Amino acid sequence: MKAYVFPGQGAQFIGMGKDLYDSSELAKDMFEKANEILGFRITDIMFSGTDEELKQTKVTQPAIFLHSVILAKVLGNDFQPDMTAGHSLGEFSALVAAGAMNFEDGLRLVSARALAMQKACEAEPSTMAAILGLEDSVVEETCEAIDGVVVAANYNCPGQLVISGAVDAINEACEKLKEAGAKRALVLPVGGAFHSPLMEPARTSLAAAIEKTDISTPKCPVYQNVTAKGVTDPTAIKENLIAQLTAPVRWTQTMQNMIADGCEEVIEVGPGKVLQGLFKKVDRKFPTSSATLETA
Incomplete structure (x- = not known):
């Protein structure tokens, strides 16, 4: 059994998706549709912008x-x-790729999610930290x-957990966790406390958009972040996305x-x-690969 997994924030790089745009008419059309929906040329930033942008x-x-979903579509x-499964933001890519949501609705939700999270980050100084060991x-x-x-906030792999919260509380937790024997307790360069109660304003505003979005039964189970289980019921998918x-x-x-349910191979779709690497931390010999244009 094959699992396709989709990355989250942090995997981006300048030039991402340009090979798709240049070599596939379908990809080009989807990228141009995205520029239209978003109201700015995201392709200019992706292909030749600055890291800051x-x-x-x-x-x-x-x-x-876009990089993840368009690559999945080009694979045909x-x-x-x-x-399928996706890490945080990647869950939206996984749902669109599995047919639970159409491309346009998925992009609109991701854009709304990003703006709502940005607003919540600006409302209160907050951050995240990686705890290892x-x-x-x-x-x-x-x-x-x-x-x-x-x-x-993020149970990434055995021995690697990311915590999230108010700046002072994170700093205090890092000190205490070092005393408890953590190999590393490293504050991350992020603008907010994702996947914490401080994202409540973002959750509330996104919930309304998710409720209005059509969700269908996906062509395979989508393992959602909140439950870590394969889900196919559209109502449950919505509830988990909101949470x-x-x-x-x-x-x-x-x-x-996924491994317990029979997954024998993992293919990562998208940047990075x-x-x-996280699957290898669960089982060093587990077969993993990246989806590429060559495999299309």
């Missing part, structure tokens, strides 16, 4: 979504997933004991569940190889 959340999230009949339960208990908002902004990304559990 690409790093803006309102650009980064749609850019990664070679794209035959038995299951501790059991999840130790990180969770340490966060619970701290005054202020700090929670486990996703303030709930943790259970990627460790997602990978373990981050997710392949």
